[in-house]
Amino acid sequence: MIGMDQTSVAFPPHVSETREIVRAAMRKFLVDSSEFFSISREQHIVAARREVALRLxxxxxSLARIGRILARHRSTVKVYLSDDMRSAKQARYIAKSGRVVRIKPQYFEGLQRLAELTGTSIEAIVNQAVSDTLEAS
Incomplete structure (x- = not known):
């Protein structure tokens, strides 16, 4: 596209949708882009990649397309989508990290809106509230 002003190029809707899916997973699992696209196998990073693979x-x-987006081979994506691996690894991760907090449905929607408005995750909001409460006592 020689001579074409780059600012006038409109990206297809699926590109921005894909970017938002990746960004949402990175926020949820507190991962930055250098970690997300690295070779790291840390569980929270793999969990973020797995979530993106599932949503896509x-x-x-396709597995190949998801692999290109994640910078992974399609066989790795296939493993990410495997029910056995997903449930077993997620259960181990949750047990180790203590990341699960059961939130009453009537509070979840408000927390979700607050997270969207502040550009952070529900986990980060809950963690901050717990920290503030513990420091105050």
Missing amino acids: KDRGY
Whole structure:
């Protein structure tokens, strides 16, 4: 596209949707882009990649396409989407990290809105509230 002003190029809707899916997973799992696309196998980073793979697969993306987005081979994506691996690894991760907090449904929607408004995750909001409460006592 020689001579074409780059600012006038409109990206297809699926590109911005894909970016938002990746960004949402990075916020949720507190991972930055250098970690997300690195070779790291740390569980919280793999959990973020797995979540992206699941959401993209639900939208009809092929394993190869998801692999290109995640900078992973399609066979790795296939493992990410495996029910056995997903549930077993997520259970181990949750047990180790203490990341699960059961939130009453009537509070969840408000927390979700607050997270969107502040550009952070529900986990970060809950962690901050718990920290503030513990420091105050």
